[in-house]
Amino acid sequence: MNNKYKLLALDMDGTLLTSEHIISPVTSKWIQKAKDQGIHVCLSTGRSFGSALPYGEELGLTTPMITVNGSEVWRSPHDLYERSLMDPKLIIAMHDLAVEEDCWYWAYSIDRMYNSDEWTDGIMDGEWLKFGFHTEDDDARHRILMKLQDMGGLEITNSSPHNLEVNPQGVNKAAGIQKVCGLLGLEMNEVIAVGDSMNDLAAIQAAGLGVAMGNAQQVVREAADFVTSSNDEDGIAKVIEKFILV
Structure with missing residues (x-):
């Protein structure tokens, strides 16, 4: 063996x-x-x-x-x-970006998942792990990627060709x-x-x-x-x- x-x-x-x-x-x-x-x-x-x-x-x-x-x-x-938790201010910035680009989005806190259909006003009170964007519009996804890279401090990957997944840098x-x-x-x-x-x-x-x-x-x-x-x-x-x- x-x-x-x-x-x-x-x-x-x-x-x-x-x-x-x-x-x-x-x-x-x-x-x-x-x-x-x-x-x-x-x-x-x-x-x-x-x-x-x-x-x-x-x-x-x-x-x-x-x-x-x-x-x-x-x-x-x-x-x-x-x-490893993500700064809630980054979650707010990514949520604003997702709304601006009119794409599906989701985020994991330590307790549950939120998404476009069911979001929260209590971002600053939460403990956040990850944010995700989904769009089949390649141009929109590229714009989102560019803006995420400008934010800094982020680990940006995907779990399908149509999404972007964001964790704290180094995670x-x-x-x-x-x-x-x-x-x-x-x-x-x-x-x-x-x-x-x-x-x-x-x-x-x-x-x-x-x-x-x-x-x-x-x-x-x-x-x-x-x-x-x-x-x-x-x-x-x-x-x-x-x-x-x-």
Whole structure:
């Protein structure tokens, strides 16, 4: 058994989950095989803890988790290790920008998600983790990106070609995985990081083995050490078979 890799860090949407937002039986079976060999399996997602947890429970994971693109790192489910908050003034500025560009927007506080349909007047009283923009208007998205870059102090990625996700600068999945390695006594070269979007790019570049899904954005595929099949073709199962259970 090759135990070169000890941690499998998995993005969720577009990676672990199929287009129907489920974990396929084949992928689930191979993840259990990896766990049986002592491999740590870590969810590394842009989702909130509450949204990611049911999938972790379905897989029987008691390992660390990375949520909200690295704004939260959990020692184990429900045991928070570190949380990185965003200045509420930045949330106000991004909300104003989203309204100005007339695009769909959302934001995660530590308690819940707000969006275009249900916003809050109490921004300054909240504890904020992430802000997101969604628009299929490429020009509008480019204008938003330029203005975000001018604000400074932001980590700007995406989880689909049509959105922008914003965390505090320096907060990303790679930094989250580094913290998880610290908790588990591992090195980054013992990590396989798998993902499909720009918010996975830093992790894919930093890991011992960076894997892009077959459905990944082009820039992510180009940065990866290996491109597996798509999220609807059990790409994760193939990674475990090829690189872990060998």
